[in-house]
Amino acid sequence: MALDIAYSIEADDFIDADRAYDYFWSDRIKDKTAFLCPGTNCSAKVTCANMDKDTQDMKVVVHYRIIGKNHSSECEIDQKTPLNLIYEKNNLPSGQNPAIDDSIVDQFFLSRPESYYNEKAHDPLQDERKRKTSTASKKALARLRETGRTSSIYSVRQIVSRYLRYQKDGSLKHRRIAIRGNDATYESFLxxxxxxxxxxxxxxxxxxxxxxxxxxxxxxxxxxxxxxxxxxxxxxxxxxxxxxxxxxxxxxxxxxxxxxxxxxxxxxxxxxxxxxxxxxxxxxxxxxxxxxxxxxxxxxxxxxxxxxxxxxxxx
Ligand SMILES: [Zn+2]
CATH class of the missing domain: 2.40.50 (OB fold (Dihydrolipoamide Acetyltransferase, E2P))
Structure with missing residues (x-):
């Protein structure tokens, strides 16, 4: 099944496949098999397919594929329920639920934040699963990324890749992209x-x-x-x-x-x-x-x- 985010063991973060691709090509991560299922307490193996391909044949677009079958009993991905993220509510202003319209606007930023490529110091003694759990607070962010509500894009490559993905899944007509507060349909933007x-x-x-x-x-x-x-x-x-x-x-x-x-x-x-x-x-x-x-x-x-x-x- 399609997986929007996964936990990168090397980056110690929940990231989408576009970001994994950027990280690979800037030498921050090296192993396309070093990902885990984002579900609660789950350590099922995930591969980031095509992460190492420099071609841009979008019929083989970069994406996550779940390889492991050993999902945890709580795993939301396995049970096809929304990810249960404990910090989720705290990040949304009270009483506000993301409207559908908001959730399909990608934000295009003309420069990346300073922290985009930051390496995180991590303790090699902690095993992968513990580290994943310890980054639970980041799941809130991951959740927001997953719904697309603060779906940040930093490159034309990512926009093109999303355009093609939306075209493929039939949602292109409804997709919008915002730049400096103005938004446009994906279709009119290219x-x-x-x-x-x-x-x-x-x-x-x-x-x-x-x-x-x-x-x-x-x-x-x-x-x-x-x-x-x-x-x-x-x-x-x-x-x-x-x-x-x-x-x-x-x-x-x-x-x-x-x-x-x-x-x-x-x-x-x-x-x-x-x-x-x-x-x-x-x-x-x-x-x-x-x-x-x-x-x-x-x-x-x-x-x-x-x-x-x-x-x-x-x-
Ligand atoms: Zn899982």
Whole structure:
């Protein structure tokens, strides 16, 4: 059955599969089998499938799979009852139950909190199960994450991954995403790059996507992503690009993932990739280009193939 969160033994935390993926690619966790069922007192083994895959074939999206059969007698997952989390009530303002509408809004943050990658000091003498139990207070947070009520997203990769998941489970139409207090439907938040006029694009940044070439440029110290389709300004076609200086990659925690993908695409006979970028394209001073400026590699996702499941979404 689908499992939204699991307990990561290595991170000593209840995390969703997206976060497990980030942790793996930033070297914080290493073993995709080092997870436990999130149920009460349960230590059934869980695997985070595809955590170590750098491809973004969403037919094999990163997800948890319960391997162990030895669930505890109290395990809510095994009994298919909601997780019983003792701190849950304390975290909600009194008398307030999360409304359905709230529960399906994901929050997109443009930068990660300082603590996102923090290593936790842990006592190696404590066995896995004791540690899991001792982190019971975190279950409240896990519960909130699970309902989606404070479902925080920090990267375009996660948004794309959720979009595809919602598309697959049929809930896409009802799903919304909030950025800086404004919310939009997932469907309107992702836009393909076609021959659109710059002046007619949304005033707010969105996620734009399409096939692109990846080249090395300048004094070989940056990658240039050049979309196959061009934007326009009036009658003029604008070459649409994103510049990724090596320095930007150097400063990024999940650089192993980005460099693996960029290198693999760049070295291929046909160096093309399916790119997602969050931003608002601007016309260059010379007037010939439409450029996306990104300050952070969480704002981009590089995929080897078009990840959309249905024909409808293809470019
Ligand atoms: Zn269990």
């Amino acid at each position: 836009q393909s790059i076609r021959e659109d006029d710059l002046g007619e694009l949304s005033n707010s940044p969105l996620i734009y996507y399409g096939w692109a070439y990846i080249n090395r440029v300048r004094a070989d110290d940056a990658y240039q992503i050049k979309f196959k389709k061009k934007l326009k300004s009036g009658e003029k076609s604008l070459t649409t690009t994103i510049l990724i200086p090596d320095q930007l990659i150097e400063n990024y925690r999940i650089k192993k993932l980005i460099t693996t993908r960029l290198k693999k695409v760049h070295e291929a006979a046909h160096p093309t990739a399916f790119i997602f970028v969050y931003g608002k394209p601007k016309q260059s001073k010379s007037g010939d280009y439409a450029n996306f400026h990104i300050s952070n590699l969480d704002m981009i996702d590089i995929s080897y193939s078009c990840p959309f499941l249905s024909q409808h979404d293809k470019v």
